[in-house]
Amino acid sequence: MKKMLSFLMILLVLISFGFAGGQQETADEMAGPVEIDFWTTQTQSDRLATIQVLVDTFQIMNPNVTINVIPVDENDMPTQLNTAAAAGNMPAMIECAAENAVAFGSEGLLDAEGVTELINSIGKDKYYAGTLKLNESSTPGLYYATPYHGWVQGIWYRADWFEAAGLNPPNTWENILKAAKYFYEPSNNQYGILVGTKAETYAEQCFTMFAMSNGAELFDKDGNLIFNSPEMKEAVEIYAELAKYNPPGPQTWRARDYYLQGKMAMFFYSTYIMDDLALAEAAAGSLTSENFADLAGASFDPELVKNTRMASTITNDYDAGYGVVVSLALPDQGDAAKTAAAQSFMRYLYTPNAYITWLHMAPGGMNPVLKEIAVNERFQNDPKGIFSNYGADKMAEIIAGLDNIETFSIVEGNRIAAASTIYSKQIIPQMIYKITQENMDVDRAMAWAEAEMNKQK
């Protein structure tokens, strides 16, 4: 009996190992219906509803394809995709920042041929060249992902406060610091500026403009790490100095609410804020000070939209702009039928009607990467009236800004894949957190970051 018992136990362990080891699905259902997962970084419910409408429409036209839309937070995307890859259940299609797509691509997770084929079928000359460049692999002409939409970042500020104080727009290091100090009145619950200090992507997005405007790079054009330079240190120092005029504690983009409440003078944000400001304007009627007499801090300004302006470049030694292109990619999940279905859904998303529906989820925030869509009349006539609010010229300037986005991962035209990995591992945000929240010395924090970056090469 004992023998049988131990035999049974061993058998059980073996079975459980096999059971939990995971099995790959075999690709014997090519002809039949295909079900694919689509991971999107659009996690807001209203946006998901719009995407679902596009999916439903596509499914009606392609009855044998089922698409599951799965929202994934942009900060979680690298972790999620890496673990899915290890578990052998990657989605067939993802939407994520180009920087992440390049990191995934260089790890061998993406089907670059499939996506390049799609780009060529749409026509490379139809795209803004800069947005394509951000998705290119180290092999010229081979792309890890196809750009889909993008935003430009800048400092949004209270033009009326600046005017009243006689301050210049926040477009140079000096002007920004001066204004941040001037408007920082914590005793009145009013803050000078918002820069990211939480260890999240937002911190890197704010920081990049300072580094770029000081000519600081992560790598030289041959791929040597040159992070620990005097230029980078200056950028880190000014950033840490500005963080002192932040609202208390570690902060991220969510603190933009303080601006909408009239408690902050400046904040880094993408053109997505146009959409939020439009909403704020709609709600302005109920947000006047009479209704909130007992709240501390400056009162809400119903004229906020008109009093908000954007400085899209920061200047120190150089002019620096920043933005993010969001791309569509095909993870290499090994099932040709799923890849084909994802490709055809992608192609559908580029058709004018579907494309414009997508972009109108956040007018201003989501800008087209195809030239013909940018001048499309339907696109320029957005339901929230943002184009008419800001004027077609300002919008054209923003869209053109997409073409000139600079990142750490392209140096003098060379693609540095390690820089994308560093972005997706959030090393710079962690460094900023250490300096601003844990009071780590700048030199020590930079040495720590440099050591972490070296591990990625």
Add this chain to the structure above:
Amino acid sequence: MSTFLPASSLTREKREVMLGWGLVFPAVFIILALILYPIVYNIYLSFFDVNLHRGNTFVGLENHRTVVTDPTFWRSLGTTVVYVVFTTVGTTLVGLVVALVMNQKFPLRGLVRSLVLFPYVAPVISVVFAWQFIFDPVNGIVMDVLVERLGILNTRVNLIGSPSSAVWIAIVFSIWKNFPFTYLMLLSRLQGIDKNLYEAAEVDGASGWEKFRYVTFPEIYFVTSSIILLRVIWNFNKFDEIYLLTTNVRVLSVYTYFKAFVGTMEMGQGSALALIQFILLIGFILFYVKKVLKW
């Protein structure tokens, strides 16, 4: 069954055994597949340099050595000890006091007794958001009261965000969230104490404190000790409440998560950490069971 196991060839006793195994098989299988397998696999992984795309390399005790020589590990172990000690003492004391009060007769006692359970039964994610909002440095009510109304603090601070204060908020949160469990267990034990014991003590002239010390305390000793053990186990491994509330309280479980899944994704070291945490906990349990529960 009879088709391939002729019943006649088995004794009655053997058939009983077969039936027994048949009945426990599903449970044993699930436990092995979902609990034992991950534990064994975790121990196995802790000896490897894990690379999700290129496969694993055997490194012996390298991961364990790297982990224990990292000062961050010791800091997070310290945070964990502080967290576990304060939350366990806190939940036990608050639970005990509330249980003693609820054991007295007063109007609407039934209603109050169930209302006290609210923090424990409320979904953690919703109360976490409420707490984050309460502690928001700019718009939250805590700073409004402490700075604007009472003037206790000069400047607004981000209690829940700053690394130095966040652990204390996490402790207060855990006590608030989990004391009802202690209260519930103790109350049911208190209700079972024979009233004659108190009457006898009163006849002997015992004061209120003496009644608690010599009657109530011995009666609830083993329940309390068991609850403390459970609380230590639960809070030593606690992840959800802490991580959702604030990401900068690096107790061991949160530290392990960051090590294994965020940034550089050192899964081998993460496994080593989980193993160390497991060993520490098992060691404590053995000690506690022997010394306090006197098994």
